[in-house]
Amino acid sequence: MIAADKEIKAGNIVSLNGAMFTLRDASAKKLAKMLENGENTGLELEDSAVFFAAPTPGFEAGRMSIGPTTSSRMAVFIPTLIKHGVRYFIGKGALPKDAVDAIVAGKAAYFQAFGGTGANYGSKVKSMELLLFPEFGPEAVYKVETSDFPIVISVDPNGGIFF
Amino acid sequence: MRIIEGLRIKDAVKELFIKLNYSPDSLKDVVFAEPAMEPFEYQLAEIIDENCRKAKTEMRPLCQDCGVAQVFVKMGKNVTFSDAPSLEILINKGVEEAYVEGLLRKSTVTDPFERKNEGKNLPAFIHYELCDGDTFEIYAVAKGGGSENVSAQKMLVPAVGREGVAEFVFETLKNAGGKGCPPYFVGVGVGGTFDSVATLAKKALLEQVCEDDELLEMINGKVKDLSFGVLGFPGKCPVKKVFVKKAPTHIAMMPAAVALNCHSFRTGKVEL
Numbered sequence: 004m005i006a007a008d009k010e011i012k013a014g015n016i017v018s019l020n021g022a023m024f025t026l027r028d029a030s031a032k033k034l035a036k037m038l039e040n041g042e043n044t045g046l047e048l049e050d051s052a053v054f055f056a057a058p059t060p061g062f063e064a065g066r067m068s069i070g071p072t073t074s075s076r077m078a079v080f081i082p083t084l085i086k087h088g089v090r091y092f093i094g095k096g097a098l099p100k101d102a103v104d105a106i107v108a109g110k111a112a113y114f115q116a117f118g119g120t121g122a123n124y125g126s127k128v129k130s131m132e133l134l135l136f137p138e139f140g141p142e143a144v145y146k147v148e149t150s151d152f153p154i155v156i157s158v159d160p161n162g163g164i165f166f
Numbered sequence: 167m168r169i170i171e172g173l174r175i176k177d178a179v180k181e182l183f184i185k186l187n188y189s190p191d192s193l194k195d196v197v198f199a200e201p202a203m204e205p206f207e208y209q210l211a212e213i214i215d216e217n218c219r220k221a222k223t224e225m226r227p228l229c230q231d232c233g234v235a236q237v238f239v240k241m242g243k244n245v246t247f248s249d250a251p252s253l254e255i256l257i258n259k260g261v262e263e264a265y266v267e268g269l270l271r272k273s274t275v276t277d278p279f280e281r282k283n284e285g286k287n288l289p290a291f292i293h294y295e296l297c298d299g300d301t302f303e304i305y306a307v308a309k310g311g312g313s314e315n316v317s318a319q320k321m322l323v324p325a326v327g328r329e330g331v332a333e334f335v336f337e338t339l340k341n342a343g344g345k346g347c348p349p350y351f352v353g354v355g356v357g358g359t360f361d362s363v364a365t366l367a368k369k370a371l372l373e374q375v376c377e378d379d380e381l382l383e384m385i386n387g388k389v390k391d392l393s394f395g396v397l398g399f400p401g402k403c404p405v406k407k408v409f410v411k412k413a414p415t416h417i418a419m420m421p422a423a424v425a426l427n428c429h430s431f432r433t434g435k436v437e438l
Contacts, residue, residue, distance in 0.1 A: 016206075016209065056230065064269065066224065097344075119231075119347040122221035122228055123220050
């Protein structure tokens, strides 16, 4: 679960605290397929946050870097993820209309993290755990605990939009 | 004949790619937050500046996308090297050591369809240029997928002139929007052939030169009409700097290429 320090309203820059699952091209495709097939993924997706990202190595050395990748590539998986409980999506750039509609209909939200600022975000990750698909290397699903993680609200649950 | 120790070349490549990802010379004197910016854009630009500081002081890669490794070698005819049968072997070894030991993300996949990541960020994409004398220079660029994906090449007609090229640069930037992480460093190549013009645009980024002030002025004039700013959000500063390189071309052709580079501008050079 994540919490924000200000209102979840489109256009606001807020700081997030809490856990997110990392996901991107290969892992998003595989996870969505498992969910659609009714397979148990072991992930607690209810009210969860998904961060479209893949980190560098070096967390143990205090040198990890992580930042958002372009969300539109994963947009096709958003309705399935919402159906299985995901509440917040964090990534980079605009989303196509059907993904925005799915987010608003599901009372979910989309946040944009600031592209290319991986060193700053890396310093906001307090713990990191590999959960699924280690075979995908950096694209594996990690659970990252964040603190004071800056984002801008792009789609809020009331249909407010800021791109 | 000047003989360079091959291991020196390997180590120079390694050190260069590590430096590019933490504190590249190309960002040494760059400040993103500009007093003219509105508060919202200024706040975003400050985050980018803070990112550069953290990358350097905490030794965290500037961006999690540590790029594909591109190397441009300029080698004099009086130079040779030891320790390996080819430069390619030495350069690839240097890249592999940089990405593995330097804790950088490996993003290169070995086949465009199978997309297997072998965890070495190999191969390096290498260009060779032969020249006179005993020069040996290595230019390197670590460029992420985001801004590479929004770069573009087009075969224009000669009649469009500078105005047409400037318009193409504007269209490329407009289409890119926030996808490639602006403010952008823009490399423009004009002339040459279908294949060489894209390399020329990359070289403009590497050499940070402008070979046509008139074109530059036109591009800078048009950039003001873009409707986005820092990181693609509303603002006035979508472009940090524009570089231009030109080459001879065919009477019927006007090849143009625009290499957009994200704010994480990671290029550098070493001479041996």
